[in-house]
């Protein structure tokens with residue numbers, strides 16, 4: 001089967017430098033929201049993705065695959081793997097650009113099965129910006145930062161105003177203060 005991906009990014013883009021307030025390499029990034037299914041630390045059934053700032057404007061995430069994440073016996077569920085990439089790519093966009101953004105489109109190539117007990121090492125990077133559209137992509141490697149690639153993902157994020165989260169969700173407007181620069 002041919003796996004030739006379409007042109008990426010699909011439009012002409014600019015390549016922005018990371019925001020001056022973007023975290024430095026090695027900085028551990030806590031959850032952006034304690035109840036986020038992807039990264040929250042108060043969601044018993046969540047993915048508990050752990051992220052940190054990598055080298056060369058990358059965001060590195062680790063997803064430990066447990067019994068709770070199975071789709072087939074002993075294998076991770078594809079939708080949860082896609083969720084891990086959504087979170088890692090959202091973190092890449094938010095942490096490096098310091099702007100609130102939501103996923104508009106997410107494409108995932110599943111190249112190898114991901115067994116329970118393994119750790120997926122996801123490295124996300126920005127591929128370009130066109131107006132409010134931000135293109136980002138990530139590779140997910142099995143069990144080591146240089147392990148075999150199990151998944152690849154490309155995503156379009158759209159920069160939004162903070163009112164997206166107060167009008168469509170239940171974010172507290174008091175939590176959207178002038179110092180806040182990434183998703184609540």
Ligand SMILES: CCCCCCCC(=O)SCCNC(=O)CCNC(=O)[C@H](O)C(C)(C)COP(=O)(O)OP(=O)(O)OC[C@H]1O[C@@H](n2cnc3c(N)ncnc32)[C@H](O)[C@@H]1OP(=O)(O)O
Pocket residue numbers: 032086087088089090091094095101102103104105131132133156158160182183
């Ligand atoms: C640190 C934080 C980590 C967070 C990680 C988790 C991130 C998430 O999972 S967010 C939750 C999932 N996503 C959502 O709920 C988003 C739901 N969708 C929406 O709210 C809206 O459709 C939204 C905001 C994406 C776009 O709406 P709107 O603001 O009206 O802009 P709109 O004009 O439609 O689109 C903006 C541009 O993006 C393009 N675009 C939007 N969606 C797509 C798409 N699916 N495919 C291609 N292009 C798209 C539009 O064509 C437009 O392009 P152009 O500027 O060239 O005309």
